Structures are given as structure tokens and as C-alpha cells.
Amino acid sequence: MLKVTGLKKVFRVEKMFGAGKTEIAAIDGVSFEAKEGSILAIVGESGSGKTTIARCLAGIETPDGGEMVYNGNKLEFDTKEKRAAVQYVFQDTFGSLNPRMKIRDAIAEPIEFHFGKKSADLRTSVDACLESVGIKAETGNKYPHELSGGQRQRVVIARALSMNPRLLIADEPVSSLDVSVQAQILSLFQKLNREKGISIIFITHDLRIVKSLAHDIIVLKNGKIEERGGVADVYREPKSPYTRLLLSSIPGNQAGSEKIHGS
Ligand SMILES: Nc1ncnc2c1ncn2[C@@H]1O[C@H](COP(=O)(O)OP(=O)(O)OP(=O)(O)O)[C@@H](O)[C@H]1O
Numbered sequence: 001m002l003k004v005t006g007l008k009k010v011f012r013v014e015k016m017f018g019a020g021k022t023e024i025a026a027i028d029g030v031s032f033e034a035k036e037g038s039i040l041a042i043v044g045e046s047g048s049g050k051t052t053i054a055r056c057l058a059g060i061e062t063p064d065g066g067e068m069v070y071n072g073n074k075l076e077f078d079t080k081e082k083r084a085a086v087q088y089v090f091q092d093t094f095g096s097l098n099p100r101m102k103i104r105d106a107i108a109e110p111i112e113f114h115f116g117k118k119s120a121d122l123r124t125s126v127d128a129c130l131e132s133v134g135i136k137a138e139t140g141n142k143y144p145h146e147l148s149g150g151q152r153q154r155v156v157i158a159r160a161l162s163m164n165p166r167l168l169i170a171d172e173p174v175s176s177l178d179v180s181v182q183a184q185i186l187s188l189f190q191k192l193n194r195e196k197g198i199s200i201i202f203i204t205h206d207l208r209i210v211k212s213l214a215h216d217i218i219v220l221k222n223g224k225i226e227e228r229g230g231v232a233d234v235y236r237e238p239k240s241p242y243t244r245l246l247l248s249s250i251p252g253n254q255a256g257s258e259k260i261h262g263s
Pocket residue numbers: 011012013024025026044045046047048049050051052053205
């Protein structure tokens with residue numbers, strides 16, 4: 001359903017000591033597909049280009065090359081409907097929510113804007129969104145700072161879901177949460193995928209969480225795809241030395257390190 005071909009993004013940055021400008025190819029000819037109804041994990045070390053891919057898919061960055069095709073059409077953001085179909089969840093929940101807006105209003109606002117719902121109808125939709133992420137309706141009367149990190153991430157997910165997206169892009173959505181809260185949010189993503197059939201692109205640097213979460217994986221290194229495949233296959237038999245290295249750094253994971261020593 002989402003087909004990305006040869007995606008490229010170059011940043012022009014100042015060199016140190018005023019030595020002019022230099023170019024960084026943040027992503028350099030990246031191609032992948034995210035299958036309908038599946039969870040695709042994008043992993044890689046810091047600076048490998050994960051967020052740049054997410055920002056291109058979100059329309060926040062304009063790619064310098066390549067194509068993004070969604071259900072046979074170029075991925076565009078020029079109408080309300082197109083913007084609604086693909087939704088994003090980022091790591092920074094505080095930055096994603098207006099501190100002066102009650103949770104209920106933060107979710108109501110885009111629903112009103114996109115679907116023109118009013119009053120009772122709007123209230124029902126907001127409650128349904130909160131309920132779908134395990135937040136009680138009365139919590140909607142609170143402000144963002146009155147919630148825990150995990151609750152805030154649920155609210156951000158609820159707001160994304162209010163647009164009835166077919167594709168959800170989540171960039172490090174659990175990285176700032178405690179391990180036990182991480183597990184709850186991860187099972188929420190799985191539930192949304194299974195029960196609502198929402199396709200998810202899940203970006204993380206933490207390979208521990210990918211194995212039980214995602215169906216497919218791509219491994220990025222320096223803006224290029226190093227390895228791709230089904231999660232079970234890649235974890236069992238990583239082809240690239242870099243993937244083996246990443247897997248071997250997971251505490252308690254011996255498979256990757258044996259391969260490294262054996263190679
Ligand atoms: N706006 C920008 N201007 C200049 N360089 C940038 C910009 N955004 C990203 N980069 C550079 O592009 C490369 C990829 O960055 P990106 O944020 O996509 O990595 P990442 O894989 O998400 O890393 P992390 O795991 O730390 O979030 C890095 O070298 C980064 O410094």
C-alpha cells in the first residue's frame with residue numbers, strides 16, 4: 001500500500017569555523033514497501049535517517065529525490081482527506097499537545113476541523129477515541145501536564161486515530177517511557193493493528209521491542225538500507241554484519257553475537 005522508491009534527502013549544513021557549507025545525505029536512495037495491515041519496523045543507530053524518513057512521509061520535509069506512492073497515488077498533503085489518511089505519533093508528547101488545551105479539546109479540534117462534527121456528536125467521537133486507547137472519558141477534562149507520560153502518549157495516539165487513518169507512523173513513540181509503560185503502549189499498537197487493521201510504521205533504535213511487535217523490518221545505516229525482511233527471518237539469520245552487531249548488543253541475545261564471532 002505504501003511504496004517508497006529511491007527516497008533521498010540532503011541537508012546543507014554549515015561547516016565548523018565558517019569553512020562554508022557541506023551536504024549531508026540524511027537518506028540516500030531508500031526503497032521499501034509497507035504492506036497493508038502490517039507493522040513495519042524501521043531500525044538503525046542514531047543519525048541513520050529514521051526520523052528524516054518519517055518527516056518525509058509526514059510531508060514535513062520535502063524529499064530531494066524519489067517517490068512515495070500510497071495506494072497507487074503519489075503521497076500528497078494538499079487536501080484534508082489526504083492529510084487525514086496518514087497520521088503521525090512522535091516521541092515528544094509535550095511538544096505534540098498544547099499545554100493550555102484540555103485533552104478533550106485537543107482531540108475535538110481536529111475532528112471538528114476535518115469532519116465538521118459538532119456538540120453531542122463531537123463529544124461521542126472524542127469519548128470513543130479516548131476509550132480506544134484505554135483512557136477514561138473523565139480524564140479528557142485534564143490538561144497535558146496532569147497526565148503521566150504513558151497517558152499522554154495514549155492521548156497523542158487517540159488524536160491520530162480520530163482521523164481514521166489507514167497508516168500510522170510512529171517515531172520512537174515509547175523511547176521516553178518506563179519499560180512497564182512501554183509494554184502497555186506496544187500492546188496498544190498491536191491491538192490497533194489487529195483489530196482495526198491499521199498499518200503501522202514503527203521507528204525505533206531499540207531492537208528488543210521489534211521482535212514481538214513487527215512483521216517486517218528494515219535496518220538503516222548511514223541513510224541507506226542495510227538489510228530488510230520478515231522480522232522472524234532477520235532475527236534468526238541476519239545477513240548483514242551490521243544487523244548482527246545490532247542484534248548482538250541486545251542483552252541476553254546470543255544468536256547475533258555467535259554469528260559475529262563465527263564470521
Ligand atoms: N534539519 C536538519 N538539518 C541538518 N541536518 C539534519 C537535519 N535533520 C537531520 N539531519 C541529519 O541527518 C542525519 C539523519 O538524521 P535523523 O534525525 O533522520 O536520524 P535518526 O535515525 O532519526 O537518529 P535518532 O535515532 O538520533 O533519532 C543526521 O546526520 C542528522 O544530523
